[in-house]
Amino acid sequence: MDNRATFNSRIGAVLAAAGSAVGLGNIWRFPCETGAHGGAAFILLYIGFIITVAVPVLICEMALGRRSRTNCYATFKRLSNSREVSVSKPLALLFYLTGAMCVLAGFVLFSYYSVVAGWTLGYTATAGVGGMMEMTVEETGRAFAEFSSDPVMPVVWLVAFVIITAGITVMGVQKGIERGSKIMMPVLFILLLVLAVCSLSLPNASKGLEFLFCPDFSKITTDVALSAMGQAFFTLSVGIGCLMTYASYFSNEENIVKDAFNIAAIDTMVAIVAGIIIFPAAMSVGINPDAGPSLVFITLPNVFNQAFGATPWLCYVVTLLFYLLLTMAALTSSISMLEITTAFVSERFGVRRRNAVAGIAIVTCVAGFACSMSFGEWSGVTVFGMGLFDLFDFFVAKFAMPIGGIFMCLLMRKFGEKEVTRMLTNDGRIDLGCFPKVFSFLVSWVIPVLILVIFVNELL
Ligand code: PHE
Ligand code: NA
Numbered sequence: 318m319d320n321r322a323t324f325n326s327r328i329g330a331v332l333a334a335a336g337s338a339v340g341l342g343n344i345w346r347f348p349c350e351t352g353a354h355g356g357a358a359f360i361l362l363y364i365g366f367i368i369t370v371a372v373p374v375l376i377c378e379m380a381l382g383r384r385s386r387t388n389c390y391a392t393f394k395r396l397s398n399s400r401e402v403s404v405s406k407p408l409a410l411l412f413y414l415t416g417a418m419c420v421l422a423g424f425v426l427f428s429y430y431s432v433v434a435g436w437t438l439g440y441t442a443t444a445g446v447g448g449m450m451e452m453t454v455e456e457t458g459r460a461f462a463e464f465s466s467d468p469v470m471p472v473v474w475l476v477a478f479v480i481i482t483a484g485i486t487v488m489g490v491q492k493g494i495e496r497g498s499k500i501m502m503p504v505l506f507i508l509l510l511v512l513a514v515c516s517l518s519l520p521n522a523s524k525g526l527e528f529l530f531c532p533d534f535s536k537i538t539t540d541v542a543l544s545a546m547g548q549a550f551f552t553l554s555v556g557i558g559c560l561m562t563y564a565s566y567f568s569n570e571e572n573i574v575k576d577a578f579n580i581a582a583i584d585t586m587v588a589i590v591a592g593i594i595i596f597p598a599a600m601s602v603g604i605n606p607d608a609g610p611s612l613v614f615i616t617l618p619n620v621f622n623q624a625f626g627a628t629p630w631l632c633y634v635v636t637l638l639f640y641l642l643l644t645m646a647a648l649t650s651s652i653s654m655l656e657i658t659t660a661f662v663s664e665r666f667g668v669r670r671r672n673a674v675a676g677i678a679i680v681t682c683v684a685g686f687a688c689s690m691s692f693g694e695w696s697g698v699t700v701f702g703m704g705l706f707d708l709f710d711f712f713v714a715k716f717a718m719p720i721g722g723i724f725m726c727l728l729m730r731k732f733g734e735k736e737v738t739r740m741l742t743n744d745g746r747i748d749l750g751c752f753p754k755v756f757s758f759l760v761s762w763v764i765p766v767l768i769l770v771i772f773v774n775e776l777l
Contacts, residue, residue, distance in 0.1 A: 321386060322490035323566045329495040331576055334554075334563055336498035336649030338584040339505065341433055342552040344591040344643055345613050350548050351592060352606035355536030356528040359545055360592070362537065366549035367581055370767060373760055374722040375555045375577045377729040380740040382561035383573065388660035389423075389558025390416035392565070393728065402731040415724040419558035422717035423657030424677070426557065428684035429709040430654065431482070434647035435475035435689070436465065436614060441640040442474075449618045449636055450629060454602050461614045466693035475685045478644075482651040483678040486659060487671055490566050494652055501645040508642045509590050515624045515635070516594045516601075525597030528606055529589075543775040546768070547714035552584055556718030556725070559653050562660050574741055574749060594620075613643070655681075719772045723765045730761040 324330035351359050385392040393416030397404045404412065443449055452460070465471060485493045516522065550556045564573070595613065598620035599606050606612070618636060625632035655677065662673040687695070691704035700708050729737060737760075738753035739745065 321566075323568060324495050325491045326495075327568075327571065329491075329499055330563075330567055330571060331579060332498040332502050333494050333649075333653075334560055334576065335580050335583045336494075336502050337554045337559055337563065337653035338552065338580050338650075339502070339587050340646045340650030341430060341437075341643070342548075342554075342650070343584060343588040344595075344646060345433060345610070346551060347548065347588045348592055348595045348606075348612055349610055350544055351529075352596075352612060354541045354544055355533060356606070357530050357532035358534050358536045359541055360529065360589075361532055362542060362545035363548050364585065366546045367553065367585060370546065370722070370764055371549040371553045371555050372577050372581050373756060373764055374550075374725055375553055375560060375580070376574055376741070376756065377725040377760055378555060378558070378561045379564035379567070379573045379577065380737075381725060381728060382558075382564035383567045383569070383571070384740060386565045388565070388664050389419045389561045389657060390661050391664065392416065392558070392561055393419075393724070396728060397731070401733075401736055402728075404731060408727075412724060412728060415721055416558070418717055419561075419721055420658055420661045422557040422713050422721070423559065423654050423661075424681065425684070425709050425717075426713045427482075427651060427654040427658070427677075428681050429688045429706050429713075430647070430651055431475050431478050431681065431685045432471065432689045432692075432706065433610070434478045434644065434651060435471055435473075435685075437640055437643040437647055438478050438481075439464065439470065439474040440614060441637065441644050444633070444637040444640050447633055449622075450632060451622060451626070452618060454604065454615070454619050457618045458611075458615050461611050465611070465614075466696075468690060468693055471689045471692070472686050475689055476682050478647070478651070479678050479682050479685065482648060482655055483674050485648065486652050486655045487674050489670065494656065497652065498649050501649055505642050505646055506587075508638055509587060509594070512594045512635070512639060513590050516598045516620055519597060519601040519620065519624060521601045522597035525595075525600040525606075526593070528600070529592050529596050539771070539774045542771050543715055546719065546771055550718035550722060551714045552588060553581060554650070554653060556721035557657065557713065558721065559657050561725075562657050563653060565660070569743060570746075572743070572747055574747075574752065715775075719768050723768050726760040726765045730757075733757075 324333060381392055381396060385395050387395060393412045397409050397412040485497050554560055595616060596606055599612065599616045602616060602619045602623065604616050617639060621632050621636045625635060658677050659670065659673050662668060662677060663670050688706045688709060691706045696704055698705065703711060734754065734757040737757045741753050742749050
Protein backbone atom coordinates (compact mmCIF):
# COMPACT_ATOMS: atom_id res chain seq x y z
CA MET A 318 0.00 0.00 0.00
CA ASP A 319 2.56 2.57 1.12
CA ASN A 320 4.77 2.54 -1.91
CA ARG A 321 1.97 1.96 -4.37
CA ALA A 322 2.68 3.52 -7.75
CA THR A 323 1.31 6.90 -8.81
CA PHE A 324 1.37 8.88 -12.01
CA ASN A 325 4.21 11.34 -12.18
CA SER A 326 2.44 14.41 -13.50
CA ARG A 327 -1.04 15.78 -14.07
CA ILE A 328 -0.68 15.79 -17.80
CA GLY A 329 0.63 12.24 -17.65
CA ALA A 330 -2.39 11.08 -15.67
CA VAL A 331 -4.85 12.78 -18.02
CA LEU A 332 -3.12 11.51 -21.14
CA ALA A 333 -3.04 7.99 -19.77
CA ALA A 334 -6.76 8.15 -19.04
CA ALA A 335 -7.45 9.74 -22.42
CA GLY A 336 -5.24 7.07 -23.97
CA SER A 337 -7.43 4.44 -22.42
CA ALA A 338 -10.54 6.15 -23.76
CA VAL A 339 -9.31 6.84 -27.28
CA GLY A 340 -8.91 3.56 -29.10
CA LEU A 341 -10.47 1.15 -31.51
CA GLY A 342 -13.75 2.14 -29.86
CA ASN A 343 -13.53 5.48 -31.65
CA ILE A 344 -11.97 4.58 -34.94
CA TRP A 345 -13.33 1.09 -35.47
CA ARG A 346 -16.33 0.37 -33.20
CA PHE A 347 -17.94 3.82 -33.44
CA PRO A 348 -18.21 3.91 -37.26
CA CYS A 349 -19.28 0.30 -37.22
CA GLU A 350 -22.10 0.88 -34.69
CA THR A 351 -23.11 4.14 -36.33
CA GLY A 352 -23.32 2.42 -39.69
CA ALA A 353 -25.35 -0.46 -38.29
CA HIS A 354 -27.81 1.79 -36.45
CA GLY A 355 -28.66 4.39 -39.00
CA GLY A 356 -26.16 7.23 -38.73
CA ALA A 357 -26.87 10.67 -37.31
CA ALA A 358 -29.79 9.75 -35.05
CA PHE A 359 -27.61 7.14 -33.37
CA ILE A 360 -24.84 9.70 -32.92
CA LEU A 361 -27.17 12.19 -31.22
CA LEU A 362 -28.37 9.51 -28.82
CA TYR A 363 -24.80 8.45 -28.18
CA ILE A 364 -23.69 12.00 -27.35
CA GLY A 365 -26.72 12.34 -25.08
CA PHE A 366 -25.65 9.21 -23.20
CA ILE A 367 -22.06 10.43 -22.94
CA ILE A 368 -23.14 13.61 -21.18
CA THR A 369 -25.97 12.32 -19.02
CA VAL A 370 -24.74 8.84 -18.13
CA ALA A 371 -21.17 7.98 -19.06
CA VAL A 372 -19.46 11.12 -17.70
CA PRO A 373 -21.21 10.99 -14.31
CA VAL A 374 -20.39 7.29 -14.01
CA LEU A 375 -16.82 8.09 -14.99
CA ILE A 376 -16.62 10.63 -12.19
CA CYS A 377 -17.96 8.05 -9.71
CA GLU A 378 -15.51 5.49 -10.95
CA MET A 379 -12.49 7.75 -10.62
CA ALA A 380 -13.55 9.16 -7.27
CA LEU A 381 -14.02 5.66 -5.85
CA GLY A 382 -10.73 4.39 -7.26
CA ARG A 383 -8.71 7.29 -5.93
CA ARG A 384 -10.29 6.97 -2.53
CA SER A 385 -9.60 3.27 -2.14
CA ARG A 386 -6.20 3.30 -3.90
CA THR A 387 -6.46 -0.34 -4.83
CA ASN A 388 -7.62 -2.61 -7.69
CA CYS A 389 -11.26 -2.57 -8.73
CA TYR A 390 -12.36 -5.72 -6.94
CA ALA A 391 -10.83 -4.56 -3.68
CA THR A 392 -12.29 -1.11 -4.21
CA PHE A 393 -15.82 -2.46 -4.14
CA LYS A 394 -15.00 -4.66 -1.20
CA ARG A 395 -13.13 -2.13 0.89
CA LEU A 396 -15.41 0.84 0.30
CA SER A 397 -18.62 -1.09 0.92
CA ASN A 398 -17.14 -2.10 4.28
CA SER A 399 -15.78 1.29 5.17
CA ARG A 400 -16.93 3.19 8.19
CA GLU A 401 -18.63 6.01 6.23
CA VAL A 402 -21.19 3.74 4.64
CA SER A 403 -23.62 1.18 5.86
CA VAL A 404 -24.43 -1.54 3.40
CA SER A 405 -26.80 -4.44 4.00
CA LYS A 406 -25.47 -7.98 3.57
CA PRO A 407 -27.23 -8.72 0.27
CA LEU A 408 -26.15 -5.41 -1.24
CA ALA A 409 -22.59 -5.98 -0.06
CA LEU A 410 -22.64 -9.30 -1.88
CA LEU A 411 -23.80 -7.54 -5.03
CA PHE A 412 -20.92 -5.08 -4.70
CA TYR A 413 -18.44 -7.94 -4.42
CA LEU A 414 -19.95 -9.59 -7.45
CA THR A 415 -19.72 -6.36 -9.40
CA GLY A 416 -16.05 -6.07 -8.51
CA ALA A 417 -15.46 -9.63 -9.67
CA MET A 418 -17.42 -9.00 -12.86
CA CYS A 419 -15.24 -5.99 -13.61
CA VAL A 420 -12.13 -8.12 -13.44
CA LEU A 421 -13.69 -10.78 -15.66
CA ALA A 422 -14.93 -8.19 -18.16
CA GLY A 423 -11.49 -6.60 -18.27
CA PHE A 424 -10.07 -9.94 -19.28
CA VAL A 425 -12.78 -10.73 -21.84
CA LEU A 426 -12.43 -7.27 -23.36
CA PHE A 427 -8.68 -7.55 -23.68
CA SER A 428 -9.07 -10.89 -25.47
CA TYR A 429 -11.38 -9.80 -28.25
CA TYR A 430 -9.95 -6.30 -28.52
CA SER A 431 -6.58 -7.85 -29.23
CA VAL A 432 -8.05 -9.68 -32.21
CA VAL A 433 -8.95 -6.43 -33.96
CA ALA A 434 -5.76 -4.79 -32.72
CA GLY A 435 -3.91 -7.75 -34.21
CA TRP A 436 -5.53 -7.00 -37.56
CA THR A 437 -4.31 -3.42 -37.35
CA LEU A 438 -0.83 -4.66 -36.55
CA GLY A 439 -0.94 -7.05 -39.48
CA TYR A 440 -2.14 -4.27 -41.77
CA THR A 441 0.68 -2.07 -40.52
CA ALA A 442 3.16 -4.71 -41.59
CA THR A 443 1.47 -5.19 -44.96
CA ALA A 444 1.42 -1.44 -45.52
CA GLY A 445 5.06 -1.33 -44.46
CA VAL A 446 6.13 -3.64 -47.29
CA GLY A 447 3.96 -1.70 -49.72
CA GLY A 448 1.48 -4.56 -50.05
CA MET A 449 -1.58 -2.35 -50.18
CA MET A 450 -0.73 -0.13 -53.11
CA GLU A 451 -2.91 0.04 -56.19
CA MET A 452 -5.58 -2.35 -54.98
CA THR A 453 -9.18 -1.98 -56.08
CA VAL A 454 -12.16 -2.05 -53.71
CA GLU A 455 -12.87 -5.67 -54.62
CA GLU A 456 -9.29 -6.62 -53.98
CA THR A 457 -9.06 -5.00 -50.54
CA GLY A 458 -12.42 -6.55 -49.68
CA ARG A 459 -11.28 -9.99 -50.70
CA ALA A 460 -7.92 -9.56 -48.99
CA PHE A 461 -9.61 -8.68 -45.71
CA ALA A 462 -12.08 -11.57 -45.89
CA GLU A 463 -9.25 -14.00 -46.54
CA PHE A 464 -7.02 -12.55 -43.85
CA SER A 465 -9.58 -12.36 -41.05
CA SER A 466 -10.93 -15.87 -41.60
CA ASP A 467 -7.49 -17.45 -41.77
CA PRO A 468 -6.70 -19.67 -38.77
CA VAL A 469 -3.02 -18.73 -38.54
CA MET A 470 -2.02 -15.20 -39.53
CA PRO A 471 -4.50 -13.21 -37.42
CA VAL A 472 -3.51 -15.33 -34.45
CA VAL A 473 0.16 -14.59 -34.98
CA TRP A 474 -0.60 -10.86 -35.00
CA LEU A 475 -2.88 -11.24 -32.02
CA VAL A 476 -0.12 -12.87 -30.02
CA ALA A 477 2.33 -10.19 -31.15
CA PHE A 478 -0.04 -7.47 -30.02
CA VAL A 479 -0.59 -9.10 -26.63
CA ILE A 480 3.17 -9.37 -26.16
CA ILE A 481 3.69 -5.67 -26.96
CA THR A 482 0.91 -4.69 -24.56
CA ALA A 483 2.36 -6.91 -21.87
CA GLY A 484 5.82 -5.44 -22.49
CA ILE A 485 4.60 -1.90 -21.81
CA THR A 486 2.46 -2.92 -18.85
CA VAL A 487 5.35 -4.75 -17.23
CA MET A 488 7.35 -1.53 -17.19
CA GLY A 489 4.88 -0.16 -14.70
CA VAL A 490 2.68 2.86 -14.22
CA GLN A 491 5.15 5.68 -14.82
CA LYS A 492 7.71 4.21 -17.18
CA GLY A 493 5.25 2.10 -19.15
CA ILE A 494 1.72 3.46 -19.15
CA GLU A 495 2.42 7.14 -18.60
CA ARG A 496 5.40 7.50 -20.89
CA GLY A 497 3.77 5.46 -23.65
CA SER A 498 0.65 7.62 -23.60
CA LYS A 499 2.60 10.86 -23.58
CA ILE A 500 4.38 9.88 -26.76
CA MET A 501 1.58 8.19 -28.64
CA MET A 502 -1.41 10.46 -28.00
CA PRO A 503 -0.17 13.72 -29.57
CA VAL A 504 1.00 11.92 -32.70
CA LEU A 505 -2.39 10.32 -33.00
CA PHE A 506 -4.23 13.66 -32.93
CA ILE A 507 -2.12 15.15 -35.70
CA LEU A 508 -2.57 12.22 -38.01
CA LEU A 509 -6.32 12.13 -37.52
CA LEU A 510 -6.62 15.71 -38.70
CA VAL A 511 -4.48 15.10 -41.77
CA LEU A 512 -6.59 12.09 -42.71
CA ALA A 513 -9.87 13.98 -42.24
CA VAL A 514 -8.71 16.60 -44.73
CA CYS A 515 -7.76 13.88 -47.21
CA SER A 516 -11.10 12.16 -46.88
CA LEU A 517 -13.13 15.34 -47.29
CA SER A 518 -11.35 16.10 -50.53
CA LEU A 519 -12.69 12.93 -52.16
CA PRO A 520 -15.58 13.05 -54.65
CA ASN A 521 -19.03 12.44 -53.08
CA ALA A 522 -17.74 13.27 -49.61
CA SER A 523 -20.90 15.23 -48.87
CA LYS A 524 -23.04 12.08 -48.94
CA GLY A 525 -20.99 10.68 -46.09
CA LEU A 526 -21.38 13.88 -44.12
CA GLU A 527 -25.11 13.73 -44.64
CA PHE A 528 -25.21 10.23 -43.20
CA LEU A 529 -23.19 11.47 -40.25
CA PHE A 530 -24.99 14.72 -39.50
CA CYS A 531 -28.60 14.58 -40.78
CA PRO A 532 -30.61 12.51 -38.29
CA ASP A 533 -33.55 10.32 -39.24
CA PHE A 534 -35.36 9.79 -35.95
CA SER A 535 -37.56 7.02 -37.25
CA LYS A 536 -34.49 4.80 -36.92
CA ILE A 537 -34.49 4.91 -33.11
CA THR A 538 -35.61 1.69 -31.42
CA THR A 539 -34.86 0.18 -28.01
CA ASP A 540 -32.06 -1.79 -29.60
CA VAL A 541 -30.56 1.40 -30.99
CA ALA A 542 -30.83 3.00 -27.55
CA LEU A 543 -29.03 0.15 -25.79
CA SER A 544 -26.37 0.14 -28.48
CA ALA A 545 -25.86 3.89 -28.14
CA MET A 546 -25.55 3.55 -24.39
CA GLY A 547 -23.20 0.59 -24.75
CA GLN A 548 -21.04 2.59 -27.14
CA ALA A 549 -21.00 5.56 -24.74
CA PHE A 550 -19.74 3.32 -21.95
CA PHE A 551 -17.32 1.47 -24.15
CA THR A 552 -15.73 4.51 -25.68
CA LEU A 553 -15.07 6.20 -22.33
CA SER A 554 -13.72 2.93 -20.84
CA VAL A 555 -16.39 3.27 -18.17
CA GLY A 556 -18.12 0.67 -16.02
CA ILE A 557 -15.56 -2.11 -15.74
CA GLY A 558 -13.09 -0.62 -13.32
CA CYS A 559 -10.49 0.48 -15.84
CA LEU A 560 -10.35 4.14 -14.94
CA MET A 561 -11.04 3.14 -11.35
CA THR A 562 -7.71 1.36 -11.45
CA TYR A 563 -5.98 4.30 -13.16
CA ALA A 564 -7.50 6.76 -10.68
CA SER A 565 -6.03 4.70 -7.86
CA TYR A 566 -2.69 6.02 -9.15
CA PHE A 567 -3.90 9.67 -9.29
CA SER A 568 -2.61 12.26 -6.86
CA ASN A 569 -4.93 13.76 -4.27
CA GLU A 570 -4.72 17.08 -6.07
CA GLU A 571 -6.11 15.74 -9.34
CA ASN A 572 -9.33 17.52 -10.36
CA ILE A 573 -11.44 14.49 -11.19
CA VAL A 574 -14.49 16.36 -12.46
CA LYS A 575 -12.47 18.47 -14.84
CA ASP A 576 -10.53 15.42 -16.02
CA ALA A 577 -13.72 13.52 -16.72
CA PHE A 578 -15.08 16.29 -18.94
CA ASN A 579 -11.74 16.65 -20.70
CA ILE A 580 -11.51 12.95 -21.38
CA ALA A 581 -15.06 12.89 -22.73
CA ALA A 582 -14.41 15.91 -24.95
CA ILE A 583 -11.23 14.46 -26.39
CA ASP A 584 -12.80 11.08 -26.94
CA THR A 585 -15.93 12.44 -28.61
CA MET A 586 -13.91 14.66 -30.90
CA VAL A 587 -11.76 11.74 -31.99
CA ALA A 588 -14.86 9.65 -32.69
CA ILE A 589 -16.48 12.37 -34.79
CA VAL A 590 -13.27 12.99 -36.71
CA ALA A 591 -12.98 9.25 -37.32
CA GLY A 592 -16.53 9.35 -38.68
CA ILE A 593 -15.55 12.25 -40.93
CA ILE A 594 -12.64 10.19 -42.20
CA ILE A 595 -14.53 6.97 -42.79
CA PHE A 596 -18.06 7.74 -44.03
CA PRO A 597 -17.21 10.18 -46.81
CA ALA A 598 -14.53 7.73 -47.85
CA ALA A 599 -16.91 4.78 -47.80
CA MET A 600 -19.55 6.64 -49.81
CA SER A 601 -16.95 7.85 -52.21
CA VAL A 602 -15.76 4.36 -53.12
CA GLY A 603 -19.31 3.00 -53.03
CA ILE A 604 -19.19 0.87 -49.89
CA ASN A 605 -22.27 0.65 -47.71
CA PRO A 606 -21.71 2.30 -44.32
CA ASP A 607 -23.21 -0.72 -42.55
CA ALA A 608 -20.38 -2.96 -43.73
CA GLY A 609 -19.60 -3.92 -40.12
CA PRO A 610 -16.24 -4.65 -38.52
CA SER A 611 -14.50 -4.63 -41.87
CA LEU A 612 -15.24 -0.99 -42.67
CA VAL A 613 -11.92 0.40 -41.52
CA PHE A 614 -9.95 -2.37 -43.14
CA ILE A 615 -11.59 -2.21 -46.55
CA THR A 616 -12.54 1.39 -47.15
CA LEU A 617 -9.47 3.16 -45.91
CA PRO A 618 -6.86 1.53 -48.11
CA ASN A 619 -9.05 2.61 -51.02
CA VAL A 620 -9.32 6.15 -49.83
CA PHE A 621 -5.60 6.42 -49.69
CA ASN A 622 -5.19 4.83 -53.09
CA GLN A 623 -7.70 7.17 -54.66
CA ALA A 624 -6.60 10.28 -52.87
CA PHE A 625 -2.89 9.81 -53.43
CA GLY A 626 -2.77 7.41 -56.36
CA ALA A 627 -0.87 9.98 -58.37
CA THR A 628 1.99 10.19 -55.88
CA PRO A 629 2.71 6.62 -54.80
CA TRP A 630 5.25 7.44 -52.09
CA LEU A 631 2.76 9.70 -50.37
CA CYS A 632 0.11 7.01 -50.58
CA TYR A 633 2.56 4.58 -49.03
CA VAL A 634 3.44 6.91 -46.17
CA VAL A 635 -0.14 7.84 -45.32
CA THR A 636 -1.39 4.25 -45.37
CA LEU A 637 1.46 3.09 -43.20
CA LEU A 638 1.04 5.94 -40.73
CA PHE A 639 -2.67 5.34 -40.45
CA TYR A 640 -2.38 1.72 -39.44
CA LEU A 641 0.55 2.48 -37.21
CA LEU A 642 -1.51 5.04 -35.37
CA LEU A 643 -4.53 2.80 -35.19
CA THR A 644 -2.27 0.27 -33.53
CA MET A 645 -0.96 2.88 -31.11
CA ALA A 646 -4.48 3.99 -30.19
CA ALA A 647 -5.32 0.36 -29.56
CA LEU A 648 -2.18 -0.03 -27.45
CA THR A 649 -2.89 2.86 -25.07
CA SER A 650 -6.30 1.26 -24.53
CA SER A 651 -5.15 -2.32 -24.22
CA ILE A 652 -2.56 -1.48 -21.58
CA SER A 653 -5.40 -0.02 -19.53
CA MET A 654 -7.40 -3.22 -19.92
CA LEU A 655 -4.49 -5.36 -18.91
CA GLU A 656 -3.92 -3.09 -15.92
CA ILE A 657 -7.38 -4.01 -14.54
CA THR A 658 -6.50 -7.65 -14.21
CA THR A 659 -2.82 -7.07 -13.46
CA ALA A 660 -3.59 -4.83 -10.50
CA PHE A 661 -6.13 -7.36 -9.28
CA VAL A 662 -3.97 -10.46 -9.63
CA SER A 663 -0.80 -8.91 -8.27
CA GLU A 664 -2.51 -7.30 -5.27
CA ARG A 665 -4.97 -10.05 -4.48
CA PHE A 666 -2.54 -12.94 -4.72
CA GLY A 667 0.62 -11.05 -3.89
CA VAL A 668 2.43 -12.16 -7.04
CA ARG A 669 5.00 -9.99 -8.76
CA ARG A 670 3.79 -7.67 -11.45
CA ARG A 671 5.89 -9.41 -14.06
CA ASN A 672 4.44 -12.83 -13.31
CA ALA A 673 0.89 -11.54 -13.16
CA VAL A 674 1.25 -9.90 -16.58
CA ALA A 675 2.80 -13.01 -18.11
CA GLY A 676 0.09 -15.31 -16.79
CA ILE A 677 -2.75 -13.08 -17.93
CA ALA A 678 -1.16 -12.61 -21.34
CA ILE A 679 -1.02 -16.34 -21.95
CA VAL A 680 -4.65 -16.92 -21.03
CA THR A 681 -5.62 -13.93 -23.16
CA CYS A 682 -3.94 -15.40 -26.20
CA VAL A 683 -5.94 -18.59 -25.82
CA ALA A 684 -9.26 -16.75 -25.47
CA GLY A 685 -8.28 -14.40 -28.28
CA PHE A 686 -7.52 -17.36 -30.51
CA ALA A 687 -11.08 -18.65 -30.01
CA CYS A 688 -12.46 -15.18 -30.85
CA SER A 689 -10.35 -14.97 -33.94
CA MET A 690 -11.56 -18.37 -35.09
CA SER A 691 -15.14 -17.14 -34.87
CA PHE A 692 -14.41 -15.13 -38.02
CA GLY A 693 -13.35 -18.28 -39.83
CA GLU A 694 -13.70 -21.96 -39.18
CA TRP A 695 -15.72 -21.58 -36.00
CA SER A 696 -18.17 -19.07 -37.40
CA GLY A 697 -20.90 -21.69 -37.04
CA VAL A 698 -20.42 -21.93 -33.27
CA THR A 699 -22.96 -19.59 -31.72
CA VAL A 700 -24.27 -18.85 -28.23
CA PHE A 701 -27.54 -16.85 -28.00
CA GLY A 702 -27.29 -16.51 -31.75
CA MET A 703 -23.93 -14.79 -31.60
CA GLY A 704 -20.46 -15.91 -32.57
CA LEU A 705 -17.86 -15.84 -29.82
CA PHE A 706 -16.46 -12.46 -30.79
CA ASP A 707 -19.90 -10.83 -30.85
CA LEU A 708 -20.83 -12.58 -27.63
CA PHE A 709 -17.75 -11.19 -25.86
CA ASP A 710 -18.51 -7.73 -27.16
CA PHE A 711 -22.12 -8.03 -26.06
CA PHE A 712 -21.13 -9.19 -22.60
CA VAL A 713 -18.73 -6.29 -22.10
CA ALA A 714 -20.51 -3.33 -23.68
CA LYS A 715 -24.15 -4.22 -23.21
CA PHE A 716 -24.05 -6.17 -19.96
CA ALA A 717 -21.00 -5.68 -17.72
CA MET A 718 -20.58 -1.96 -18.37
CA PRO A 719 -24.19 -0.87 -17.72
CA ILE A 720 -24.45 -3.13 -14.65
CA GLY A 721 -21.06 -2.00 -13.39
CA GLY A 722 -22.18 1.60 -13.94
CA ILE A 723 -25.32 1.10 -11.85
CA PHE A 724 -23.37 -0.31 -8.93
CA MET A 725 -20.72 2.39 -9.09
CA CYS A 726 -23.50 4.95 -8.76
CA LEU A 727 -25.05 3.03 -5.88
CA LEU A 728 -21.76 2.78 -4.02
CA MET A 729 -21.19 6.51 -4.50
CA ARG A 730 -24.68 7.19 -3.26
CA LYS A 731 -23.98 5.29 -0.04
CA PHE A 732 -21.39 7.91 0.86
CA GLY A 733 -24.01 10.64 0.94
CA GLU A 734 -23.92 14.13 -0.49
CA LYS A 735 -21.47 15.58 2.00
CA GLU A 736 -18.85 12.92 1.53
CA VAL A 737 -19.32 12.95 -2.24
CA THR A 738 -18.72 16.69 -2.23
CA ARG A 739 -15.50 16.19 -0.32
CA MET A 740 -14.32 13.55 -2.78
CA LEU A 741 -14.98 15.71 -5.82
CA THR A 742 -13.63 18.96 -4.38
CA ASN A 743 -10.55 17.32 -2.83
CA ASP A 744 -11.77 18.20 0.67
CA GLY A 745 -12.91 21.64 -0.40
CA ARG A 746 -9.72 22.70 -2.16
CA ILE A 747 -11.49 22.99 -5.52
CA ASP A 748 -14.51 25.20 -6.03
CA LEU A 749 -17.15 23.34 -8.02
CA GLY A 750 -20.16 25.50 -7.15
CA CYS A 751 -23.39 23.55 -6.94
CA PHE A 752 -22.08 20.76 -9.16
CA PRO A 753 -21.57 18.19 -6.36
CA LYS A 754 -25.15 18.68 -5.19
CA VAL A 755 -26.64 18.16 -8.61
CA PHE A 756 -24.24 15.31 -9.24
CA SER A 757 -25.21 13.53 -6.01
CA PHE A 758 -28.84 13.70 -6.96
CA LEU A 759 -28.21 12.43 -10.47
CA VAL A 760 -26.09 9.44 -9.47
CA SER A 761 -28.36 8.56 -6.56
CA TRP A 762 -31.51 8.27 -8.59
CA VAL A 763 -31.74 9.42 -12.14
CA ILE A 764 -28.80 7.67 -13.71
CA PRO A 765 -29.14 4.19 -12.19
CA VAL A 766 -32.84 4.17 -13.07
CA LEU A 767 -32.15 5.36 -16.59
CA ILE A 768 -29.55 2.68 -17.17
CA LEU A 769 -31.82 0.03 -15.72
CA VAL A 770 -34.80 1.04 -17.84
CA ILE A 771 -32.85 0.89 -21.08
CA PHE A 772 -31.13 -2.31 -20.09
CA VAL A 773 -34.31 -4.15 -19.06
CA ASN A 774 -36.28 -2.82 -22.01
CA GLU A 775 -33.91 -4.37 -24.46
CA LEU A 776 -33.56 -7.70 -22.72
CA LEU A 777 -37.31 -8.26 -22.54
N1 PHE B 1 -12.35 3.06 -24.57
C1 PHE B 1 -11.60 2.13 -25.35
C2 PHE B 1 -11.84 2.42 -26.82
O1 PHE B 1 -12.59 3.29 -27.18
C3 PHE B 1 -11.96 0.72 -25.04
C4 PHE B 1 -11.86 0.38 -23.61
C5 PHE B 1 -12.97 0.01 -22.89
C6 PHE B 1 -10.65 0.44 -22.95
C7 PHE B 1 -12.89 -0.29 -21.56
C8 PHE B 1 -10.55 0.10 -21.62
C9 PHE B 1 -11.69 -0.27 -20.92
O2 PHE B 1 -11.27 1.78 -27.64
NA1 NA C 1 -13.04 5.55 -26.97
